Amino acid sequence: MREVSSILHTSCYLLLPSAEHLSCFCSVFGAKIMVIFSKAELDQISLPNSHESIYNFPAVDLSEPGAGSRIVKACEELGFFKVTRHGIPTELVERLEAEAVKFFGMPQMEKEKATLCGYGRRRIGCNGDVGRLEYLMVQITSDPMSLESFAFLAEPSASFFRSALEEYVSAVRKLACQILELMAEGLSIEPRNTLSKLAMNEESDSAFRLNHYPLCPILNRMDRVPIDFGEHTDPQIISALRSNNTSGLQISLRDDGSWVSVPPDRNSFFINVGDSLQVLTNGRFRSVKHRVLANRVEPRLSMIYFVGPPSRERLVPLPSLIKEGEQSLYREFTWCEYKRLAYRTRLAENRLGRFEKQRGVHC
Ligand SMILES: C=C1C[C@]23C[C@@]1(O)CC[C@H]2[C@@]12CC[C@H](O)[C@@](C)(C(=O)O1)[C@H]2[C@@H]3C(=O)O
Numbered sequence: 001m002r003e004v005s006s007i008l009h010t011s012c013y014l015l016l017p018s019a020e021h022l023s024c025f026c027s028v029f030g031a032k033i034m035v036i037f038s039k040a041e042l043d044q045i046s047l048p049n050s051h052e053s054i055y056n057f058p059a060v061d062l063s064e065p066g067a068g069s070r071i072v073k074a075c076e077e078l079g080f081f082k083v084t085r086h087g088i089p090t091e092l093v094e095r096l097e098a099e100a101v102k103f104f105g106m107p108q109m110e111k112e113k114a115t116l117c118g119y120g121r122r123r124i125g126c127n128g129d130v131g132r133l134e135y136l137m138v139q140i141t142s143d144p145m146s147l148e149s150f151a152f153l154a155e156p157s158a159s160f161f162r163s164a165l166e167e168y169v170s171a172v173r174k175l176a177c178q179i180l181e182l183m184a185e186g187l188s189i190e191p192r193n194t195l196s197k198l199a200m201n202e203e204s205d206s207a208f209r210l211n212h213y214p215l216c217p218i219l220n221r222m223d224r225v226p227i228d229f230g231e232h233t234d235p236q237i238i239s240a241l242r243s244n245n246t247s248g249l250q251i252s253l254r255d256d257g258s259w260v261s262v263p264p265d266r267n268s269f270f271i272n273v274g275d276s277l278q279v280l281t282n283g284r285f286r287s288v289k290h291r292v293l294a295n296r297v298e299p300r301l302s303m304i305y306f307v308g309p310p311s312r313e314r315l316v317p318l319p320s321l322i323k324e325g326e327q328s329l330y331r332e333f334t335w336c337e338y339k340r341l342a343y344r345t346r347l348a349e350n351r352l353g354r355f356e357k358q359r360g361v362h363c
Pocket residue numbers: 124125126127129207209232233234235236306342343344345346347
């Protein structure tokens with residue numbers, strides 16, 4: 001399956017659909033070969049094309065009173081919400097977007113020179129997951145000079161990219177803190193910086209990721225929708241996502257697990273509850289399962305800031321959120337332990353399940 005998927009992703013292909021099998025022509029080292037996918041294989045890399053359901057997503061205007069309670073309600077019901085009037089200047093977002101478009105538009109060889117610095121494509125993680133995207137991942141520390149270790153960012157030609165990245169990351173980190181403080185207020189947690197200090201801590205293990213989903217016009221001929229980034233939850237506390245005006249992001253509803261498409265909005269940020277916040281709230285907030293499905297009209301570009309706790313932080317439910325007689329649903333672990341495990345699992349795995357007390361599985 002792994003070989004088949006990587007062939008699928010290395011070339012554009014002509015599709016001849018039939019009921020049980022699908023054949024496609026791939027160009028491998030210049031030679032055309034025909035690949036037949038069984039129905040089971042096809043089911044793993046694509047979905048039947050279906051009509052999208054419309055869902056009324058919660059939007060929180062950060063400048064309005066009551067924003068904290070609206071955030072809490074959205075996190076309890078969906079684990080996902082949109083933030084408007086966030087105060088991040090459009091000019092800054094657009095500057096970084098333009099630099100990212102330039103970066104992804106560079107010749108493949110040049111982008112690969114940056115591979116050691118977090119550029120990758122098609123492979124998601126190291127455990128056999130593939131996606132139809134290329135990305136740039138940057139580890140964020142409190143020291144802006146840490147970007148120096150990204151060789152290509154240190155080059156004079158990348159100075160605009162670098163400054164846009166630094167300014168954007170610093171603005172989105174502030175936004176994440178504001179959201180975490182409103183969340184604490186909505187949950188009546190004292191002190192108010194209980195959650196935000198995890199993001200502001202010098203040792204916070206946060207990350208920033210640019211995802212680029214190129215367009216492949218041939219996909220328009222398919223009667224199935226390829227999966228660009230498979231279903232998963234984010235392991236961190238929260239993730240703040242901003243994308244261009246291209247659809248593709250879907251979330252799974254907490255009630256029945258059905259998938260709904262998130263209408264794109266380039267002027268807003270979308271916030272995901274991650275696994276760590278699920279633990280800190282003892283399951284009151286649930287990390288949201290999400291995925292990206294191919295867009296057939298325009299390439300998608302998303303920028304995601306993942307707020308991770310400091311490595312040695314113990315992930316335990318906040319005492320004020322444990323009601324009398326209640327216990328932690330999870331056995332105790334640090335972010336470092338969780339991250340290590342997360343990076344050894346497949347994308348779609350229920351990672352947190354391994355730390356639930358009733359399952360009693362130790363790793
Ligand atoms: C398959 C994987 C990719 C991932 C690490 C993992 O083993 C499981 C979690 C994945 C995820 C999802 C959210 C973020 O995009 C990410 C950077 C993260 O922290 O966890 C990715 C990891 C990745 O792409 O390496």
